[in-house]
Amino acid sequence: xxxxxxLVLLLVVALSLxxxxxxxxxxxxxxxxxxxxxxxxxxVVGTGIRNGVELAIEQLSGPLTxxxxxxxxxxxxxxxxxxxxxxxxxxxxxxxxxLAVIGHYNSGVAIPSSEVYxxxxxxxxxxxxxxxxxxxxxxPTVNRICGRDDTQGAAGAAFASGLEGVESVYVLHDTTAYGxxxxxFFAKAxxxxxxxxxxxxxxxxxxxxxxxxxxxxxxxxxxIYFGGMFSQAGIFINQARAAGYEGFFLGPxxxxxxxxxxxxxxxxxxxxxxxxxxxASFYADAAQFIEDYKAKFDVDPQPFxxxxxxxxxxxxxxxxxxxxxxxxxxxxxxxxxxxxxxTEGYQGITGxxxxxxxxxxxxxxxxxxxxxxxxxxxxxxNAVLDQxxxxxxxxxxxxEVTPEATAExxxxx
Amino acid sequence: xxxxxxxxxxxxxxxxxxxxxxYILFPIGQMLIFVIGAALVxxxxxxxxxxxxxxxxxxxxLVDQVNRQLPGMIISGITIGFVYAMIALGYTLVYGVLKFxxxxxxxxxxxxxxxxxxxxxxxGDAGSLPGxxxxxxxxxxxxxxxxxxxxxxxxxxxxxxxxxxxxxxxxPLISAIGIxxxxxxxxxxxxxxxxNDFNLTYPIGDVAWFQQPVEFALGVxxxxxxxxxxxxxxxxxxTLIALNYFxxxxxxxxxxxxxxxxxxxxxxxxxxxxRMISLTFFIGGAFGGAAGTLFGMNVGTVxxxxxxxxxxxxxxxxxxxxxxxxxxxxxxxxxxxxIESFLNGLLVYFPxxxxxxxxxxxxxxxxxxxxxxPSGLLGERVDEKV
Numbered sequence: 004x005x006x007x008x009x010l011v012l013l014l015v016v017a018l019s020l021x022x023x024x025x026x027x028x029x030x031x032x033x034x035x036x037x038x039x040x041x042x043x044x045x046x047v048v049g050t051g052i053r054n055g056v057e058l059a060i061e062q063l064s065g066p067l068t069x070x071x072x073x074x075x076x077x078x079x080x081x082x083x084x085x086x087x088x089x090x091x092x093x094x095x096x097x098x099x100x101x102l103a104v105i106g107h108y109n110s111g112v113a114i115p116s117s118e119v120y121x122x123x124x125x126x127x128x129x130x131x132x133x134x135x136x137x138x139x140x141x142x143p144t145v146n147r148i149c150g151r152d153d154t155q156g157a158a159g160a161a162f163a164s165g166l167e168g169v170e171s172v173y174v175l176h177d178t179t180a181y182g183x184x185x186x187x188f189f190a191k192a193x194x195x196x197x198x199x200x201x202x203x204x205x206x207x208x209x210x211x212x213x214x215x216x217x218x219x220x221x222x223x224x225x226x227i228y229f230g231g232m233f234s235q236a237g238i239f240i241n242q243a244r245a246a247g248y249e250g251f252f253l254g255p256x257x258x259x260x261x262x263x264x265x266x267x268x269x270x271x272x273x274x275x276x277x278x279x280x281x282x283a284s285f286y287a288d289a290a291q292f293i294e295d296y297k298a299k300f301d302v303d304p305q306p307f308x309x310x311x312x313x314x315x316x317x318x319x320x321x322x323x324x325x326x327x328x329x330x331x332x333x334x335x336x337x338x339x340x341x342x343x344x345x346t347e348g349y350q351g352i353t354g355x356x357x358x359x360x361x362x363x364x365x366x367x368x369x370x371x372x373x374x375x376x377x378x379x380x381x382x383x384x385n386a387v388l389d390q391x392x393x394x395x396x397x398x399x400x401x402x403e404v405t406p407e408a409t410a411e412x413x414x415x416x
Numbered sequence: 417x418x419x420x421x422x423x424x425x426x427x428x429x430x431x432x433x434x435x436x437x438x439y440i441l442f443p444i445g446q447m448l449i450f451v452i453g454a455a456l457v458x459x460x461x462x463x464x465x466x467x468x469x470x471x472x473x474x475x476x477x478l479v480d481q482v483n484r485q486l487p488g489m490i491i492s493g494i495t496i497g498f499v500y501a502m503i504a505l506g507y508t509l510v511y512g513v514l515k516f517x518x519x520x521x522x523x524x525x526x527x528x529x530x531x532x533x534x535x536x537x538x539x540g541d542a543g544s545l546p547g548x549x550x551x552x553x554x555x556x557x558x559x560x561x562x563x564x565x566x567x568x569x570x571x572x573x574x575x576x577x578x579x580x581x582x583x584x585x586x587x588p589l590i591s592a593i594g595i596x597x598x599x600x601x602x603x604x605x606x607x608x609x610x611x612n613d614f615n616l617t618y619p620i621g622d623v624a625w626f627q628q629p630v631e632f633a634l635g636v637x638x639x640x641x642x643x644x645x646x647x648x649x650x651x652x653x654x655t656l657i658a659l660n661y662f663x664x665x666x667x668x669x670x671x672x673x674x675x676x677x678x679x680x681x682x683x684x685x686x687x688x689x690x691r692m693i694s695l696t697f698f699i700g701g702a703f704g705g706a707a708g709t710l711f712g713m714n715v716g717t718v719x720x721x722x723x724x725x726x727x728x729x730x731x732x733x734x735x736x737x738x739x740x741x742x743x744x745x746x747x748x749x750x751x752x753x754x755i756e757s758f759l760n761g762l763l764v765y766f767p768x769x770x771x772x773x774x775x776x777x778x779x780x781x782x783x784x785x786x787x788x789x790p791s792g793l794l795g796e797r798v799d800e801k802v
Binding site: 042043044046178202204205206207209210211212213214215216217218220221222234237238241242245246247262265266268269377 | 481484485488489492493495496604608614615617620621629631638640642711714715716717718719722725726756757759760761762764765770771772774
């Protein structure tokens, strides 16, 4: 018994010493976290987001390291699941060295997790979350550099009405915050554009879509719009084509992963998707990024990897500004969040970013792509059919005179 | 499936005919009756719905939609129904012998689907896929999946259930759930390490035969059946006939039936109880594996999580038909598959509802059936549980 007590005592002492030592080192350490799905069906894109952040921290933390700070990177796996994301959020807000989070991939995960960040004044910069409620809640800590689903749905509808012979559409979604949101915006805009909306339907099926397809075949739409992720959409279109569907197929940026080609096979060739993140090769300034990314990770950058790189760049610039304001000391989280929101004219590899009062980029790019090949390795060669810049609702409303227009332009506000 | 009298050996022509009737014609007839019966009942239901709600939504005339969709709904119902039936057999066989629900069975199904993928993918990577006869290819895939899933089920029984056989009933249930999680994460890790991939896509496109759907006109609509749907149904029918013969027509099958009736007495009669239990797990697991491969071929892509939903539904099918009852598993699977397919096809026309409520309605129907027939459609068949 004596021996055991001594052992426990020694352990306690050793532990508390180590805490002291770690704490002493911590004073000049700043950590940046990422949250994205690193396992599961969407891990391809999630890993790309993590890699983009890692590369940015390696390349862009110069101004901070010169001031004597060490920048560390802590990647978290949100498993594309809201409760895992929230759990991780609670873990990471308890590490005082973490001053910014880059993430998430799924809006359904980002929205509840960002409530936790905001309660702890921790800034988040999102490379990929397009649901309107990510920023429309008006949280001072939540920012994104991508576009929004209301505009994305409208962009899809504008494109669809230009497709030859499209008079009717069947809209299907995956019942998530993201999928249902973008599908409803698409359906609304499509009806306004004069396309007959045959149905707006949700499904949670992930493998066997045969039952879902039967009424679609019977209604015989010219176009199917699928609001959801590539992991469902790829399997769905594969089975729909096999069952005899011959019309167009369009979806949102959730399709944007090379795994879509793998799942859809030949059935996916010639299908369309809108996205808020064009392939990295589309951006003139991203050539160096693609080269570095390939050299470091030995794969082509997945969609949103370049956006993750820019998000981390914005976070680092914000932290640097806050450090300067704090006179070279570690800044508070509030100061970092304020500095990030105040970002103006940040020149990244995917564009020039200024946040509006809600954390949306003042200008966002929307592009429409066509899947070129059934080979996942060719995903980067998907042709950009169309692109346009759209202002965020706040900025668009600021151009209007009447307050009614403001209310209308910020849905959910 | 037929009553369990011992066969007398085909010494003359008459017993041969009797044998053919008992082990081939009768089970096929039974399946046909179940399929046609379920299809008929649900077709009537669909037209009743169309009669009650002729125009559920503007511009939708429900009768026309039902006319157009009917063949497709029936075919997809049969396909998924047979898959459910094959998985349900695994639950029912084990329940018949051990009186406990093997909740790891959905993961044995998943392993079967992954094994089928591995076999096909390896052949595809070796470049030999286009040269294979499709029937032979399917037979090889299914047999390998059956073997591995069967052995896995035996191993699970040996490791996780046999040491707990005397324990209270809840204890093996917990170890089944543990095994379930273990298998999911094991397969996930295995595929992540060997392929760095999560979505496992069968290289169906490499075999030309799979790309030729059978199309024929039927009334107002043209029906298109995928070859894989044929494969699922045919594969299920063949294995079910084999199972029927094995359980009712062989000495080993008699051993299993004896153990399921009374384990202690069967042991006293000189039957090796442990071996019979292992055999039961092997057969149940093999059926799960075959169902997994057929399901995977039909849907095209599987993941380590693919087993959960079909597993839950197949368990429900087993209870619906009468747990412990082989014929009941078949009937329950087909009924559930058909109900699900019809609900998927019809709920979309009701604006307030929609397909996302399919499972709610399907399970409500099941609850209703079980209220009136608590031991399932065909009953638990206590005298002859296998």
